[in-house]
Amino acid sequence: MSKLYNTYLELKKKDKETIYLFKSGIFFISLDNDAYILSKLFHFKITNLTDTVVKCGFPCSSFNKYSHLFQLHHLSIKIIELENNALYSFNEYKQNQYVVDLLEFINSIDINSLSITDAYQFIEDLKNKVSKINKNGANIWKEKEIYIKNYTNLKI
Numbered sequence: 001m002s003k004l005y006n007t008y009l010e011l012k013k014k015d016k017e018t019i020y021l022f023k024s025g026i027f028f029i030s031l032d033n034d035a036y037i038l039s040k041l042f043h044f045k046i047t048n049l050t051d052t053v054v055k056c057g058f059p060c061s062s063f064n065k066y067s068h069l070f071q072l073h074h075l076s077i078k079i080i081e082l083e084n085n086a087l088y089s090f091n092e093y094k095q096n097q098y099v100v101d102l103l104e105f106i107n108s109i110d111i112n113s114l115s116i117t118d119a120y121q122f123i124e125d126l127k128n129k130v131s132k133i134n135k136n137g138a139n140i141w142k143e144k145e146i147y148i149k150n151y152t153n154l155k156i
Contacts, residue, residue: 029057
């Protein structure tokens with residue numbers, strides 16, 4: 001069996017109700033029964049991971065679209081980011097994405113070429129982006145405490 005599937009089985013032992021999405025490259029993929037659930041709800045195409053395990057998924061660029069649909073369907077979602085070997089709650093992952101976007105925004109600015117007007121606009125844009133992070137992160141710490149209690153021994 002694949003390492004991905006073994007991780008999935010370990011996670012499902014701890015929480016059968018949650019749907020697990022694995023971020024792999026530029027896609028989010030779900031496995032086995034989770035794949036069937038998402039395929040039925042959102043008409044994702046089922047393909048084979050192995051001879052006995054199925055998968056389906058969607059591009060990372062569609063995350064915002066599907067995150068809204070997951071919430072409308074009251075799905076419990078957790079995200080496993082394979083690159084960082086990390087397990088996120090759904091909201092925690094969204095919050096992390098806001099921070100990554102903010103850092104990319106800051107890095108994209110050439111401060112040596114900013115006019116006073118551009119600098120002022122940059123500060124206003126930065127303020128708005130930080131405000132968005134603060135609004136969306138209000139419940140993250142409470143959720144993080146639950147996450148730590150449930151998954152402290154998990155090794156992906």
